[in-house]
Amino acid sequence: MVFDMRNIYILFLIFIISYNTIIYPKCENNNFIKKKLTITKSNLSGRFKLIDPTKSDLNFKNSVDEWSASLNRTLYNGAGVAVGDYNKDGLPDIFLCSVDGKSKLFKNIGGFTFRDEALPNLKHGHRSAVFADLDGNDWLDLIIGTIENGIILLANVNGKFKDITETSGLKGIYSPMTIALADINNDSYIDIYVSNNRSRDIRDEGSVKLVRRKGQIIIPPKYKDRLIMSNGVIKEYGAEDHLFIIQINMRFDKVNWTDGTFLDSIGAGHYARPLFNKKIPRHTCQTHLPT
Ligand SMILES: [Ca+2]
Numbered sequence: 001m002v003f004d005m006r007n008i009y010i011l012f013l014i015f016i017i018s019y020n021t022i023i024y025p026k027c028e029n030n031n032f033i034k035k036k037l038t039i040t041k042s043n044l045s046g047r048f049k050l051i052d053p054t055k056s057d058l059n060f061k062n063s064v065d066e067w068s069a070s071l072n073r074t075l076y077n078g079a080g081v082a083v084g085d086y087n088k089d090g091l092p093d094i095f096l097c098s099v100d101g102k103s104k105l106f107k108n109i110g111g112f113t114f115r116d117e118a119l120p121n122l123k124h125g126h127r128s129a130v131f132a133d134l135d136g137n138d139w140l141d142l143i144i145g146t147i148e149n150g151i152i153l154l155a156n157v158n159g160k161f162k163d164i165t166e167t168s169g170l171k172g173i174y175s176p177m178t179i180a181l182a183d184i185n186n187d188s189y190i191d192i193y194v195s196n197n198r199s200r201d202i203r204d205e206g207s208v209k210l211v212r213r214k215g216q217i218i219i220p221p222k223y224k225d226r227l228i229m230s231n232g233v234i235k236e237y238g239a240e241d242h243l244f245i246i247q248i249n250m251r252f253d254k255v256n257w258t259d260g261t262f263l264d265s266i267g268a269g270h271y272a273r274p275l276f277n278k279k280i281p282r283h284t285c286q287t288h289l290p291t
């Protein structure tokens, strides 16, 4: 899969319009600037000018090695982009994820030109990313979802990123697909909801041995946390989602889904049930196997 960067300019604008990737924790009236947006006829023409990457220096490909993907088809699920003015010069900058290569931060240096900026030594395999000021110091931090090693957190110290994953409480073996941000406990600091995917698809195993007894397919114990029969179809569970609440000094605690904090639509303590009742939020993608 190749991400065609000739269209990056269009995508760049789409993401600015469609996604609020810049989130500040405090929004009292005296903490932000309100400015009237003037829409002129030329703004509404709907025509975009394609800027060649040789002129913008925005050169990037999210390529996936076919052999790697043949062993793990989740690599085909794509990768994301984050836009935010991390150095506070008034120009939005771009971070592009690569699932099988090097992710890159492009600093916007004006005139639709960009410069590839060095980041802390990031390993390969990034799926999702978002800029947000997590500690309220007015500098956008960078949250990166990996293929199977949880979240990488880069704290922004006066425009320079520092990897604080080890102490953040976000490290773990999970596969962030998308990341949502909100202050869910009303302490003015942003918390993180992670929608996880599986890092491996069961179809990549080549074959799965099942037993049929008295006409019923029995899920072997080995797969009891992974497969389920549903209306005559074998499905693979998604992975459990995570909710992280920020504490102090950019440290997060993972919420326990089973403590009754979250209730379902009728007010019942749905998540207080045992894990395998499957009332825990899970990424909705499921694999269907032939039966
Ligand atoms: Ca900038």
Ligand SMILES: [Ca+2]
Binding pocket: 132, 133, 134, 135, 136, 137, 138, 139, 140, 141, 156
């Ligand atoms: Ca910050």
Ligand SMILES: [Ca+2]
Binding pocket: 182, 183, 184, 185, 186, 187, 188, 189, 190, 191, 246
């Ligand atoms: Ca909060």
